[in-house]
Structures are given as structure tokens and as C-alpha cells.
Amino acid sequence: MKKTVAIMAALAAVTLVVSGCAAAEEDTTSTETATTETATATVETASSVLDSVTEAGVVKCGTRDALPGFAVLQEDGTHVGFDSDFCKAIAAAVLGDATAVEMVDLETSDRFTALQSGAVDVLVRNTTWTASRDGGEAATFLHPNFYDGQGMMVSADSSYASVSDMNGAVVCVAKGTTTEGNAALESSRLGLGWEVRSFDETDLILEAFLAGQCDGWSSDVSQLTGLRSAYPNGADALVILPEVFSKEPLAPAVLDGDTQWAQIVNWTILATIQAEEFGITSANVDTFASSEDVGIQRFLGLEIASDEGSAVLDPGLGLPADFAYQVVKQVGNYGEIFAAHLTPLGLERGVNSLWTNGGLMYAPPYR
Numbered sequence: 001m002k003k004t005v006a007i008m009a010a011l012a013a014v015t016l017v018v019s020g021c022a023a024a025e026e027d028t029t030s031t032e033t034a035t036t037e038t039a040t041a042t043v044e045t046a047s048s049v050l051d052s053v054t055e056a057g058v059v060k061c062g063t064r065d066a067l068p069g070f071a072v073l074q075e076d077g078t079h080v081g082f083d084s085d086f087c088k089a090i091a092a093a094v095l096g097d098a099t100a101v102e103m104v105d106l107e108t109s110d111r112f113t114a115l116q117s118g119a120v121d122v123l124v125r126n127t128t129w130t131a132s133r134d135g136g137e138a139a140t141f142l143h144p145n146f147y148d149g150q151g152m153m154v155s156a157d158s159s160y161a162s163v164s165d166m167n168g169a170v171v172c173v174a175k176g177t178t179t180e181g182n183a184a185l186e187s188s189r190l191g192l193g194w195e196v197r198s199f200d201e202t203d204l205i206l207e208a209f210l211a212g213q214c215d216g217w218s219s220d221v222s223q224l225t226g227l228r229s230a231y232p233n234g235a236d237a238l239v240i241l242p243e244v245f246s247k248e249p250l251a252p253a254v255l256d257g258d259t260q261w262a263q264i265v266n267w268t269i270l271a272t273i274q275a276e277e278f279g280i281t282s283a284n285v286d287t288f289a290s291s292e293d294v295g296i297q298r299f300l301g302l303e304i305a306s307d308e309g310s311a312v313l314d315p316g317l318g319l320p321a322d323f324a325y326q327v328v329k330q331v332g333n334y335g336e337i338f339a340a341h342l343t344p345l346g347l348e349r350g351v352n353s354l355w356t357n358g359g360l361m362y363a364p365p366y367r
């Protein structure tokens with residue numbers, strides 16, 4: 001099918017050449033608003049998930065239904081959690097309705113097949129971005145929504161104070177995860193001779209752990225924290241050891257080969273980060289309707305006045321001009337989402353702070 005794609009980037013580059021960087025930075029408003037109306041080119045692209053999502057009026061989001069803090073199906077049928085909120089944010093961005101989302105519960109080993117078969121439009125399920133998954137699972141990973149690392153949880157009445165105390169331990173993990181390989185590697189690195197035992201479902205690890213069949217339960221620290229909070233014998237019966245022995249950037253993913261859909265999901269995540277940086281929250285977003293800050297006007301899809309008239313910025317992503325407004329209004333900014341679901345578990349922002357606070361959360365300019 002034919003799609004019209006704005007070529008603003010090329011025109012912006014021309015602007016820089018003719019007027020110099022400083023001038024372009026000071027007076028980009030008129031250039032960018034003018035180009036939104038006139039500068040387009042037509043290219044052939046394959047059909048996008050955007051079309052099927054728009055037609056269906058719903059985003060199918062591959063996630064979880066029982067991971068405290070991240071994605072929990074409640075008795076009233078609603079989903080609550082950090083990952084659930086990013087699923088809702090995508091629906092708010094694309095369809096203007098955060099509730100227009102079908103949450104598809106996936107076990108770890110089914111995640112990529114669900115994406116490949118089209119059973120889900122996007123995966124937001126504590127999934128680590130690795131090179132092999134990028135290259136071998138037909139998955140395109142987007143901006144991480146949580147930078148994590150692998151850790152070890154043990155019984156509080158065990159004698160383990162450190163991973164290096166766990167000589168000959170049985171370490172229980174979920175099948176189809178990065179956790180399996182990392183645990184084996186850590187065991188051989190430290191010469192601990194672990195038996196890494198893999199289970200199809202988290203519930204089965206829990207059963208085995210309760211039955212005393214596991215000396216350690218290894219996973220991403222964020223997940224261990226969530227699972228610990230819901231432990232049947234109480235959170236205090238478990239301890240998460242201090243070591244973090246891998247990098248686990250948890251990132252939403254879409255199927256390879258659909259750049260438009262990938263950009264849409266990416267900019268939805270980035271919008272939550274940018275909103276936090278601007279200080280725009282679900283509670284105060286409407287007060288920015290009269291903002292005179294051009295950066296905020298662009299971001300919220302507000303009319304930007306210029307000598308040529310007024311227009312809203314359309315960067316050509318295939319998103320409605322007010323997508324960031326809808327995301328923030330209906331779901332919240334990154335900090336709000338984190339505070340609502342992860343702070344109560346005791347997780348700190350740490351590397352997931354904004355870059356302005358020394359963290360890794362950084363959105364490219366929306367212009």
C-alpha cells in the first residue's frame with residue numbers, strides 16, 4: 001500500500017545548511033510548522049501493524065497477568081502494573097484510548113513465537129534486549145522501559161549471605177529466559193557447581209521453592225522483588241542477595257520489518273520520559289495548553305504560531321499530533337508510572353532515573 005511520509009529530516013538539514021546551526025535552533029518554529037503542511041514524499045511500504053490495530057480498534061499486548069508490580073490481572077478484569085501501563089500507553093498513543101488494549105498473558109518461552117505469529121502486536125513483558133534475540137528472534141527492541149540485572153533470592157533462614165556462599169546449590173530459573181544462561185555462566189565463573197533447574201512457569205518455581213527443592217531462585221532483580229512481595233510465607237521469609245551479575249535491559253519489542261510500528265512504540269515510551277523531563281504529569285498536563293514553550297507545544301501537539309500561520313508538528317511517525325498528551329493524560333509520565341507500581345515494592349529509580357538526575361532515561365528531541 002502507499003503511504004505518505006514526511007521528509008522533515010531532510011528539510012531540517014537544508015535549514016541548517018542555509019541558516020547555520022544557531023539561527024536554526026532559535027527559529028525552528030516557522031521552518032518546522034511550514035514544512036508540516038507542504039513537504040511530503042510518497043514511498044512504497046508494506047502494510048503496517050498500525051493499519052490492523054487501527055482497524056481492530058485494539059492493541060494486542062503480550063504481557064503477564066501475575067507479576068506483582070509489573071503486570072497483574074485483578075479480579076475486576078483490569079490489569080495493573082508497570083508493563084501494563086506501557087501497554088495502555090501504546091493504546092492511548094495510537095487509538096486515543098488507554099483501555100483499547102487486549103492484554104495477552106504469555107509464559108517466558110512463548111514470548112517470541114507470539115510475536116512472530118502475530119498473536120500480539122507488541123511485547124511488553126520484562127524481556128531482555130540481547131543481540132541473539134535481536135538477530136535470531138525476528139524481534140526489534142525499542143527503548144528499554146527498565147534497566148535491570150540478574151540477582152539471586154534465597155530463603156531468609158538459609159546460611160547464604162552472598163552468591164559466592166552457594167557452593168553446589170540448586171538454582172531454580174524460568175525456561176526460555178536469559179536467566180538460565182547467566183546462572184550457568186556465573187556458576188562456572190565462580191566455580192560453584194550449581195545445578196541450574198529450569199521450569200516452564202513461575203508458579204512451578206514457587207512450588208519447588210516452597211517444597212525446599214531450590215536453594216536459590218534467580219531472575220531479574222525487579223522480578224524477584226515483585227515475586228518476593230507476594231510470597232505466600234511473607235516477604236520477610238526471602239532475601240535477595242546483594243550481587244547483580246548481568247545486564248538486563250528490559251525493552252518492549254515488535255516484529256522485525258515494520259519500521260512505522262516500531263517508531264510508534266518507541267516514541268510512546270520516549271514520550272513518557274520526555275514528559276517527566278518537562279515536568280508534565282497526568283494531573284497538570286491540561287495546564288500546559290497555554291504554554292508558550294515551543295518545545296512543549298510541539299510535544300503536546302499544540303498549535304504553534306508563526307509568520308506563515310499556525311500548525312502543529314507532525315514528524316511523520318504515523319501518530320496523532322496529540323499522542324503524547326493522550327499518553328500522559330491517560331497513563332502518566334515515566335516517573336509517575338514508576339512511582340505507582342515499582343516504588344511501593346521498594347525499588348529505587350537508580351539507573352532508571354532521568355539523565356538529568358544521572359540515570360539512563362533520555363529521550364531524543366521531539367522536533
Ligand SMILES: N[C@@H](CCC(=O)N[C@@H](CS)C(=O)NCC(=O)O)C(=O)O
Nearest residue numbers: 067108126127128174177178202219
Ligand atoms: N528478563 C529475562 C527474564 C524474564 C522472565 O520472564 N523471567 C521469568 C522468571 S521469574 C518470568 O516469567 N517472570 C514473570 C512471571 O512469570 O510472572 C528474559 O527476558 O529472559
